[in-house]
Amino acid sequence: MENKEDKEFVDFIVTARKYKTLLTEKYKNRQVWHKPFLGDVISNLPGTIIKIEVKEGETVEAGQLLLxxxxxxxxxxxxxxxxxxxxxxxxxxxxxxGKNHLMVKIEPK
Structure with missing residues (x-):
């Protein structure tokens, strides 16, 4: 078992109070979030594609059904x-x- 002295504490501040905590390995190894590119349609949940309503090269308007x-x-x-x-x-x-799968890429006008 590791001693607290062997671990690295991280400072964080909540409503003008300073605290120290340890970060879990899961948190340290998480995938870093990046802002999606404008026009990328990414799945938020794993699932199955039932129907696709558009084709490559087709012009679409914002709010139009893709799939x-x-x-x-x-x-x-x-x-x-x-x-x-x-x-x-x-x-x-x-x-x-799966989650975070790029379903459709749109080149914005």
Whole structure:
């Protein structure tokens, strides 16, 4: 068992009070978040692609239906975040995808 002296404490401040804590290995090894690129449509949940409503090269408007994604027994309508041209479709109907999978890439206007 490690001593507290062997571990690295991290400072953090909440409402003008300073605290010390230890970070877990899971937290230290987490994937670093990055802001998605404008026009990337990424899955938030693992699931299955039920229907694709667009084709590569097609022009879409913001809010237009791109595909139906089933996750947790619910059918989710995935819509275009921006207007533009479909540059890439990274899924196929019936395909099972994981979290953070790039489903559609749109080149903004």
């Amino acid at each position: 139906i994604h089933q996750a947790m027994k619910m059918l989710n309508r995935v819509v275009a975040p921006v207007s533009g041209v479909i540059a890439e479709i990274g899924v196929q109907e019936g395909e099972k995808i």
